[in-house]
Amino acid sequence: MEEIRLQKYLADAGIASRRKSEELINRGIVKVNGVIINHMGFKVKEGDIVEVNDSVLHIGSNKIYVMLNKPAGYVSTSKDQFSRKSVVDLVDVNERIYPVGRLDYDTSGLILLTNDGDFTYKMTHPKHEMKKVYIALIEGIPDEKQLTSFKNGLMIEDYITSPAKIRIINKYTNKAKVEIIIHEGKNRQVRKMCDAIGHPVLELKRVAIGDLSLGELKEGQWRHLTKEELEKLK
Ligand code: URA
Numbered sequence: 210m211e212e213i214r215l216q217k218y219l220a221d222a223g224i225a226s227r228r229k230s231e232e233l234i235n236r237g238i239v240k241v242n243g244v245i246i247n248h249m250g251f252k253v254k255e256g257d258i259v260e261v262n263d264s265v266l267h268i269g270s271n272k273i274y275v276m277l278n279k280p281a282g283y284v285s286t287s288k289d290q291f292s293r294k295s296v297v298d299l300v301d302v303n304e305r306i307y308p309v310g311r312l313d314y315d316t317s318g319l320i321l322l323t324n325d326g327d328f329t330y331k332m333t334h335p336k337h338e339m340k341k342v343y344i345a346l347i348e349g350i351p352d353e354k355q356l357t358s359f360k361n362g363l364m365i366e367d368y369i370t371s372p373a374k375i376r377i378i379n380k381y382t383n384k385a386k387v388e389i390i391i392h393e394g395k396n397r398q399v400r401k402m403c404d405a406i407g408h409p410v411l412e413l414k415r416v417a418i419g420d421l422s423l424g425e426l427k428e429g430q431w432r433h434l435t436k437e438e439l440e441k442l443k
Pocket of ligand 1: 311312313314316396397398399400401
């Protein structure tokens with residue numbers, strides 16, 4: 210790890226925002242290698258032991274949990290065979306973090322990134338059936354029968370989808386904006402479900418995972434999850 214400013218280290222570790230981290234340092238509750246550091250500009254290096262309020266944070270072993278509002282046009286893998294831009298490039302932290310699950314290249318919205326493999330495993334494991342909420346712009350306007358078949362389950366390739374929710378938010382000429390809630394995470398599932406009822410997706414955005422919503426986070430922006438948000442997800 211290259212040397213980084215103490216306040217950035219604390220912020221990256223999810224302790225507080227950069228500004229709040231400066232306040233913690235000014236208050237004299239941050240120690241490095243047992244010595245109180247209460248001025249800005251101090252740099253932390255590999256092997257240093259940082260304490261906040263006597264709780265030790267070991268560099269390199271901090272778990273980081275970030276939410277990003279992914280723009281369309283980014284892959285959600287760390288490496289891409291076509292060298293396309295990755296969501297990982299949008300998040301500026303010192304730790305190596307990875308996306309939790311996938312959003313398609315053309316899909317925008319909420320995606321989590323972390324260096325906690327255990328968390329990723331639990332969040333993406335089918336048995337947890339984590340709720341995911343999408344807003345989709347679809348071609349045409351589905352009728353009641355199509356909406357009901359969407360809710361009851363659809364045959365997609367070799368499986369039948371679990372019960373899902375769909376409701377029309379807005380109708381336009383030959384298009385509709387719908388909210389879709391699913392508890393599964395199969396590859397391109399929402400797109401395939403919309404195809405199956407004859408209303409292909411034109412635009413797709415994920416707005417919530419479990420109780421965690423995008424809120425005011427703008428496209429391309431990210432932030433650390435709060436302790437409360439993390440506890441709820443876990
Ligand atoms: N369903 C899709 O079809 N695409 C996504 O990116 C996410 C869910």
